[in-house]
Amino acid sequence: MDAAGGKLKSVRLTAPVRPEDLDALELGAVVYLDGVIYTGREGFYQRIIGDGQAPPVDLASLSNVNFHCSPAASRNDDGTFTVGAVTATASFRFSKWIEAWFALSGCKMIIGKGGMSEADYKSYFVPNGAVYLTTVGYGTGALLGRGIKRVRDVHWLDELGIAQAMWVFEVENFGPLLVDCDRAGNSLFEVHNRAMKAKIEAAYEGLGKPALARFGETDDRGEELI
């Protein structure tokens, strides 16, 4: 399942991304980006999708690459920004917004941490022609920070704070990123989860049953947990 010969394939793409670039992406390939990307996380999605507010800028004309991220950054007295390290936040938490998000944003590439479920990929990514790239580590914050050449804009900074605002970044050689979801909606993480199942079972073999179970190990609230 690893790239042939132990060497991972590496590609460099420009954002906004083109459909033909995405068609060629293979699971586990390493990607570096140039161009424009913008961030989004719970505060941002809640405002737009949950509360129904209009996005602060025309998203489709900006870019089609959305990054689940908030940077280690600060606002300088002259109104400019210092961006230090940059890493992603876990993406599966935004699952409930993803369907509406694609409809509203026209995004074709989501970058984040840890991927989303293969079910989300098949249901929402594939029909929208989108792929998912995961950051590496986690996290390679200094390397990704180096890839940010300019902060073009920060929207909703006062309303949401530095950690939840929408940051628009101009990036160069921004990476490394790994393809978790290809155009067919396969998930690299879930391929690997399935491959290690037997070895995990073996590690538990022979260990006694716990004296007290707990909710979460069963969905049956009527069951007694002893």
Place this chain on the structure above:
Amino acid sequence: MIGKDAVEETAYELTARASIEIPDDYLAGVEKMAETEEGDLGRFVLSSMLENWEAAKEDRRAMCGDTGLPRYYVKIGNEAAVEGGFIALEAAIRRATARATHEIPLRPNRVHPLWRTDHNNNVGINAPEIEYSFEPDAEWIDITTVHKGGLFGTDYRMLFPGDGIDGIKRFFLDVLVSFGKRGLACQPAIVGVGLGGSKDISMTLGKQAACLRPVGDRNPDPAIAELEEELKALGNSIGMGPMGFVGSSMVVDCHIEVGYTHTGGMPISVHCFCLSSRRATARMFMDGRVEHRTDPKWFTPYMRREGVEWTPPAASLKASG
């Protein structure tokens, strides 16, 4: 007297060092794992991390974009004194945290749990946490900062004496498997296990075991030291590696701390200190000297004392002949 301005400068410097410089012991541990990691993707992840830590030092920028929750551990020598007392020390630490957040910069992660208010400075109600311990016959204070990531890789459970070592292993595996998938534990990690105490103390001990002991350190109780080795090997045997890819690197080291507990229970917590194991320590002396290091030396013999009265190790050796 240890000056309050010196405390603020030191806390600021510690915050910068912790966020930018990976500790040597952890770096060496990951370098060693990179040599034996079985998965191609896993090896790529580890080599990217090694490159990232170099970049952070070169650029003097934080190593990870999630700069964790800055917090402090202060060990106070019984003969040491701080200008303005410990109220002044706490004020200095809070000021240093706010300034460092803006200037390094760190991500302002601290928000109100309900209103999500963010002062953009990592300071707020009960934040940063400052924990204290004491040390006999010492004229210094040690200040350690740890910036641990907050969301994944930690869990607590009340086990019972009958669950035994099997129960400990099962729960240890539960945490690694559940948070290791997709790499949410940001492994390979220093994994801390807190055993015993009351429920809250089992959490505290596990966190301190993960964050305040360097790679290679062993518990002074030989049987517990052996269990540390055993859990480390167990964690590395589940076929999982960095980012939850098929591989072999999960646990850089395992540290166990124990506390006497309720006779009917065996509370346990497991904590993964991530690929950005941010910790830094400084010792401040009464004559103004400040010495920086990366080993917090938090668990001293005095911290782990067992009897009613404190008997220094040398004296107890003498007494036992």
